[in-house]
Amino acid sequence: MKNDNQIVSKLLLDFFVVLEKADTLAIIQQESIPETFFQETPEFILESLQKHIDETPDDKRVSIKHKIDQGQYTSPYQIYHDITVASSQEIAKHEIGTGDYQNIDYFHKFTTELLIRETGRLGLRLTNEDEEVVKDDPEDVLNVLREDFDKISSSYNVANGETVVYMNKVEEPPLPAYHSLYSSQSPPEPKIKTQPLFSSLIGKSALDLRNTIVPDPYLLAKVVGTTKTVPSNSETLKNYGNPVAKPPGPGQLGGQVLDSFFHPNWYTVEAPKWLVYKQRALKPPVESTLVKETFDNELRTFEKVSSTIRSFGPATDSRNSVLSAELRNSVWFNHFGVKLINDITKKYSGISTSNGDRPAPNKEDTAMEEDTPLDDQPAAIDANGKDNFDLDDLDASLDVIKLENLVNYRPEEVAALAEMKREKEEFKSPARIQKIISLSLLRLNKLRQERYRLNGNKKHDASVAEVVLYKKITKLLTLLLRSKAGQDQAFPHTLSKELPVLLNEIPGVLPGHMPSSTSSINKTGRLASIRGPYKKKKGFM
Known part of the structure; x- marks a missing residue:
């Protein structure tokens, strides 16, 4: 008995440390436990608590922290009892579904489940009842432990x-009513x-x-849960729809549960499939006189499944599972994607703060950074200190005159070109070009909104100003993309080969069969004869 008391005291000391760390809402410090209340049966703790509060509302209340400091806990059931009472009192102060409501519920689940597992692992009795019976019959100790543990664990509800x-x-x-000339029928x-x-x-x-x-x-x-243990292979549709050649006997259950829900067309639909990453490898050199004109490496290369590049996507084929591809994507995002997004956000926020700690650059340095030319070669500098951006240095093929522009004359093209010539001095650096593109997009969006507001729901073509802005934006984007700006700089983002790629998916619903209408086979358009069937008599010779 002394050894059991030492085990209980050590268990409670360790559990109190975990309890204080897990309590983020200061539940154990709230004075919410009536001092004279104790319920020995775990199933009736909450009901007895409500009745006790209604009968004695002015009863003095204490906290779990106070009882721990006073050393009043001597058994695991006492702390289990008070955690349930304190959590029930605190959770009644919040609305269902709020963050604090869920945190209190999770705190109760975590602490009580941890206490139940540790108590069951150590083989202790959770209640002090039937102690005399145990002393009289020591061989029945395991049965008492099992009964007490089942009683507490059965009261644990998720x-x-x-x-x-x-x-x-x-x-x-x-149903369609059949009218009769002799009798009138009331509508059903x-x-x-x-x-x-x-x-x-x-x-x-x-x-x-x-x-x-x-x-x-x-x-x-x-919702009443089932107590039957579901086998592990019940997740596959094959277990339910596997055809049986021999019908079951009268005393056996049928193996085909979803006979009326399956259709033969469903088996031909391609199931969702995930991309398998492969890498190219070289075979030993091929020495043959039959393939002289073929490049050697083309004969030696082959694809094999990469052992270094692996995907986070599910490795199993979804045609053997009931789970959908949307659920797999959401599980992947919740387990990996959110963490990666947070890491990238912290990384870039740290870089921005570290850059903010540096001393402010001089005006000359900022001018050099903003006025970086588009080409790799330095731009020519005027006597006034301004660099010129020559559009003719981009590519000689851009000067080719298109016959389409000569045949189809568009006045807005001339207006867009004239506006670009007026702003030629601004096209000196990629930063300025991007700024002009952004401002032009904002102006274009504003013009479009004004056109929609004036015309309402009626369709109306874009105005000349919108077309001029559109042509200008496309020309500037083409100019920026065909230039050499940014080609010597390394792109900071790399595409990960570990992201799952869904190759195909089933859009819509699975095809089904059309209901067939029952029709009589031997049905003719002639009325029934009154005389009935008869045979034609042969004439006498």
Whole structure:
């Protein structure tokens, strides 16, 4: 018994350290536990707490931190009891779905589950009842431990399982009525088909004893989990739709669950497939006189699956799984993409702050950085100290006159060219050209919005000013791209080969068969004869 007390005290000391670190909302410091309240049965802790508060609202309250400092905890169940009470009192102060609400629920789940696992691992009794029975019958200690552990672990609920239900009522179309000349039939009464529609879990914690109120016509329902163990191969559709050659007997269950839901066309639809990264390798040299005109390396190269380049994408084919490609993408993004985005953001924010700590550059340095010429060779400098940007140095092929421009004369082309000639002095550096492009795009967007505002929903062609701006922007972009600006600079971003690439996907829904209408086979257009069938008599000779 002394050894058990030492194990319990050591367990509680270690657990208190973890409890203080995990408590980010100061739950253990809140005085929310009634001093005279204690419930021995874990299933009735919250109900008894509500009844105790209603009967004695002025009862003195203490905190878990106070009890830890006073050394009042002597068993794991006591701290389990107080964590449940404190979390229930704190979670009632917040709305369902808020951040603090979810954090308190997670704190309760984490601490109680950790306590249950550690207690079960050490083989301790979670309650002090039946101690005399254990002393009289020492061989029954394992059974008592198992019963107490099951009693506590069964009261641990992940969620309360509430969901919103809407009873959808649809009126079925009436059947076609057959009119008769002799008897009049009353029209059939419309049939109402009722179908319940369930929402996802509302996210309410099991600690929250407040009644969930939903407006009409919605209702509340409880999700009851199954106790059957689902086998691991139940995730594949093959397990449900595998054809069976021999029908099952009367006492056996059928293996085909989704017979009426499968269609033969579904098996020909190409399933989503992920890109497999490969690399080229060289075979040993080929010595043959039959392929003299072929390049040697073309015969030696072949593709093999790379062992160094691996993708984060799923390695399994989704045709053997029920999971969709959208779920795989979201799982990848939540596990890897968000972390990579945060790392890149911190990296660039650190670079910007480090650059901000440097001393301010001189005016001459900033002028040199802004007026960097587009070409690799230095630009000519005038006597006034201004560098000239010569458009003729780009490419000789740009001076070729197009016959299309001679045949189709457009006045806006002349206006755009005249405007570019007026702003020729501004085309001295890539930074200035990019600034002109940005300002022109803003002006173009403003003109387009004014045209939409004046014309309303009616279609109207773009104005001459919009066309001139458009031609100017395209010309400046072409000029900037064909120049040598930025070719000697290394691009800081590299494309990762570890990103998953989805090659194909099924758009829309799977094809299904059209419902076939039943028609009688032996149906003729003639009326039935009154005499009935008869045979033609042969004449006498």
